[in-house]
Amino acid sequence: MFKKILIANRGEIAVRIARACRELNIKSAAIYSDADRNSLHVRHADEAYYIGSSPANESYLNYPKIIELAKKIAADAIHPGYGFLSENAEFISAVENSNITFIGPSAKSVALMGEKTAARLLMKKNNIPVVPGSEKSLTNVNEAMEIANEIGYPVMLKASAGGGGKGMRKVFNENELKVEFERAKNEALKAFGNNAVYLEKLIEEPKHIEVQIIADKHGNYAHLFERECSVQRRHQKIIEESPSTFVDEFIREKITKAAIEAAKACNYYNAGTIEFLMDKNKNFYFLEMNTRLQVEHPVTEMITGIDLVKEQISIAQGNKLSFSQNDLKINGHAIECRIYAEDINNNFAPSIGQIKLHKPPLGPGVRLDSGIDVFSDVPVYYDPILSKVITWGKNREEAIERMKRALSEYQIVGVITNIPVFNWIFSHEVFINGSFTINFIEKEFLPKFLTESKLQSNEKYELVSAIFGAMIKNSEQSNAVFINNNKSNNWLSQNYE
Template identity: 50%
Template sequence: MKKILVANRGEIALRIMRSAKEMGIKTVAVFSEADRNALHVRYADEAICIGPAPSNQSYLLGHKIIEACRLTGAEAIHPGYGFLSENPAFAKEVRTAGLILIGPTPEAMEIMGNKLSAKAAALKYNIPMVPGTEEAITDIEEAKLRAIAVGFPILIKAAAGGGGKGMRIVERVEDFEEQMHLAVSEATSAFGDGSVFIERYVTSPRHIEIQVLGDTHGNIVHLFERECSVQRRHQKVIEEAPSAVLTPEIRDRMGKCAVDVARSVNYIGAGTVEFILDENLDFFFLEMNTRLQVEHPVTEMITGLDLVKEQIRVARGEALAYQQEDLKMSGHAMELRVYAEDPLNNFLPDIGRLQTYKTPQGYGVRVDDGFEEGMEIPIYYDPMIAKLITYGKDREEAIERMIRAIEEYDITGIQTTLSFGKFVMQHPAFTSGKFDTHFVAKYFNADSLKFGNEEEALLAAVSAVLFLQDRTKNGVQENPAVKTKGNWLQHRKNLI
């Protein structure tokens, strides 16, 4: 494998290309007209424009990507995440074209891409499931009886769903029929498939996922867990590894279950098995993502493995160079997704120009991004600017380092989730580890963030005035109390 086409954009395209370069592999970038000056286009050895800005006219057109491979001589395609990364039809096209997809088989994607068929596959290995239906609901009255048997509240979920679409929480039996119709309608609109099923609603769930790796020789291992419970609109914003609540015994059982789920579809490459963890620390299978995850860096930080390189080695037919007992965790890692969103306005996208863009530096800080100062955030794609990752010897140090990195990250011109990330890192529920997927609903509101921002702005303004007053200027003697940084900080606190 001498040349790889990266069928993606932004930070994940750059992240893949950097690992490929270290392996001596040439890279090809594809780009839309909106991304003509993007960093991944400049970084690649070759680049080909595949269409207009909208993704359905460029990044989602599999035939254009395959044609780009033919034009450049690329032997393999890395789809990253999003776009075509979990599309079995595209995976089949790649195979038919005689190319290598750096990912699982189309058959594995197809089974795990539907929550009902994924549950059926996992049940072969007796994986714990949330009580509910194991098939699509066709008769609403019969489904209502099943819901009563399971017990309210219950959750209606789209079989082909994701990101919270086609999902409804039903508290009372009287609301069941109306919510069923709404869920089916939304699922049909979002996925072209109105199939839904029901599960008991876990009231205080934590979202725990296990990273797995499989090769073409039948070897499958897990790389421990990631905690992804801080979410907005059912989408992750902050992830960490390991979880603050798993015991070694639970971790081992979850890991073995994840490996069995992967084994149920003869999984090849990197994938993630997702679980719900309830307040009693009982876990239940949720779904499997058949691709590299956005949050994969936290796993890399605690294991020392480069997951993209592992994907490439597996795609080349190499066996995994380790067994489960060889893998160990070291330290703790945090990740904040830095979105161009306004936390004060319900996390709505805030598209514009990066007037200032300076990333944090220092030991234990990693920034995976795809932008530089002066660039525009396109309106056509996901508004993520970067992933900010910190690593520490333990969870406390990783959190402290994240706060420092957030404070050093300088972005102006748009609103971002940096302030929200700092709010989370300093909140007692998070620092204590006692939180769940309802963290945002329970603890976050715009007023608390506004107050914090105003307090910081006032402190900065007063500090600047005091500092100027105390500095030597034109031969004026400075205040001896503020000759050192430590003294200056204490002096400022005393005066405010």
Template identity: 50%
Template sequence: MFKKVLVANRGEIALRVIRACQELGVKTVAVYSEADASAPHVREADEAVCVGPAPSSQSYLVGERLIEVAKAMGAEAIHPGYGFLSERAWFARAVREAGLVFIGPPAEAIEAMGSKTAARQLVIAAGVPVVPGNAEGVKDADEARAIAETYGYPVLLKAAAGGGGKGMRVVRTADELSAALDSARREAKNAFGDDAVYLEKYIEGPRHVEIQVLADAHGTVLHLGERECSVQRRHQKMIEEAPSVAVSPELRARMGATAVAAAKAAGYVNAGTCEFLLDRDGQYYFLEMNTRIQVEHPVTELVMGLDLVQWQIRIAAGEPLPFQQTDFAPRGWAIECRITSEDPTNGFLPSTGRIEYLHLPSGPGVRWDGGVEAGSDVGLHYDPMLAKLIVHAPSRSLAIARMRRALLELTVDGIETSRGFHLRVMDDPEFQSGDISIQWLEQRLGTLTSPTADRETLQLAAIAAALVAHEERSGGRVVSPAPEQGGSPASVSRAGSGWAAVGRREGLRS
């Protein structure tokens, strides 16, 4: 096992890796930008080094500086987390050439799966089903038009070198194709430095289902079941769960075997994820492989009962996996909500400022993977995700109820967050029934983000604020609901008032 690991990231994933190292008895070195000098991950690590100004291009993305710090601090390995340099083959290779260990897949595997067109060719050769389309970037609009006519409209243009919805366009008619191709190329070039775009058949109303894989350096490759990631806005995941209501044990086995075959074809080692589209007929198609730990890894951890980040570190240190495929079957249900500094009622515009008050949910089956605290300043330099709220319960219905309760307990004052949006999703009948697809959220967005959608809750909050004001004026005791219950009367002091708690949750003050 390593003695010291440098964590080349920030926020909640940096804290997640630091905690995994602590439990393994491994010392950690945090890196931080000038904007993150007082961030929780800096304080929690054994040592910390500033690597540059706030812009990530001058700090977290300067791979040479990170390697230099790792060597100077005596770290033997670097964990990249997700985002930033986690899927850059050149960085993984540079770490290796510097005599350090990259806690992730080999550079060659990152390269093999880093280009979507190259990955398609690789997995097709391994017998993995893919969405019908061309395996290489299209040369021009004429070639794109010919391919589209072969498969029929609608078609999907996708950037070969990236993801996250960048360089992606749905084209429903031939008249739209040329302009959409130009637009997709420009966006791909700006986002990834590569304007290569390929074309595939657009699958209407599919689910986004991904399979977690874990592979050691001794030839063992296992899958850890699926995650349902269909609740997306502009191709960005917002809510994830494990398992999926659409996946039977038999389908799980088939999709898992497919993911294992794709990983073996790439010479994969460490944790990774194969993403699939699953149509309404149970047919699935390989999309891409994420060669890193995923944001949504906690839901798999909770239903499978193991620590994926610790196993990333153990595998990188040379340990063999002591498991067999038959050891893994989902137990219960887990749901994750990404808590972001965005205002859903205002087009998800970023919200900045200082977190003045933070109350975290707790209780059975509740997990908070966060990177902020009261007093944290939230700016525009980095991704808006503040934390992940995850719950685990015996069934999906109980997991939804538990998530709803946890969201009601969560209070973040000082900035707008996605909390209210997630609460409305938990209350949505279609989500509760599991009748969702990757288009579902876009179709329901108006209802789920309407400022009036929470009218009853806001009315209750207004009453709460008025009662708090009455308490402050009277200085006495009033009858209020017990905290978080909203029904059973209890005589409580103002400091512990259930009305005050409700008022805090809705961000209202008397």
């Protein structure tokens, strides 16, 4: 039985894990950088330790220091959350060799599925459909052109070592390929420390459908149905829902079976997600496997009643799954909106600052996974996700209406957020009827909306900021005292250098 878990992450996912630990009567230990000294996850954990300066490679990616800290504080296990070190096989191997339990899959499984071309080969070997493309990383642009001519344009260049839209380039002809090949390699190197890229056929107007799987170390596997993740900007999801309106029972049975077979092919255990592209005829193709907890895991929890973080911890302790496939059924519909600090009128550029007001949405069927509070800083160093709003309804229509109501209640002052984008999406016929694809934002997010949004959102932002500015300035001293009292009562902060 774990007594203490070190959370090697920050923000809303670190808060989420700390809450699960508390419900399991396990102590949680947070880490924080200079930029995160006042972060919500630091105050939510039972213990908190300084890990390094603000840049991620000096703090949240500094795994020798994280493992050393885990040993020093007698942590039984490390939970990586998502991002940062969560899919770093070298880190996982180092944890495993330190007599500390990694709450996630084995280093071997992560290494196998993390290298995209190797994963594609493994899927083909196990009769799981993959998008036509290169079977290994490309060494030069001539090799890329040869494969592109063979499978036909348009094609997609992708980073072999990563995801999240980094190193991805759509290419429609040979001239574009010559230009984009080096750009993709350079971006991949910058994002993942590996400039390897591969090429695959571009499936035009696809759906992005993923399947949540989970397995224990005793050979038991289960899926928790699919998620619809096609609303994306710059290849990053901003809305997810479960189940997908596009997936019927016949396709659901086929795609979930394929996901289980994919997990078995790499001897996987713990929580993971198999991502697929699905064309208009409902043919699906393996895209990649995320060997970690997903940002969008709450929608799955809402429709199944399974706490995925608690299940992860239980599996890491050597227990069997607490449920079987036959125990699971889809209950209602859930939608998640990722709330980012970003300026939609400036090409979604990050909005940096301090939170001056945070009034979360409440009411039936509403869940908020948040990493911010009043006076939280939104630094330039990390992904600018602030929180996730999740709503549940007995059907999709009710979940959408609850989300619209929740977003209308949600107030954040101090940074610009992407909430106006959701207001537009939830009133758009293509979203309402479920016919949207991964190109929805790119095609439908018109300059007309941006112009109108700039007038509405910025005027509102400036007005609310002015109203609360003086009040906040006058109350900062008393609020700081409250926070410090809360700090001394609820968490232990120690410097570790």
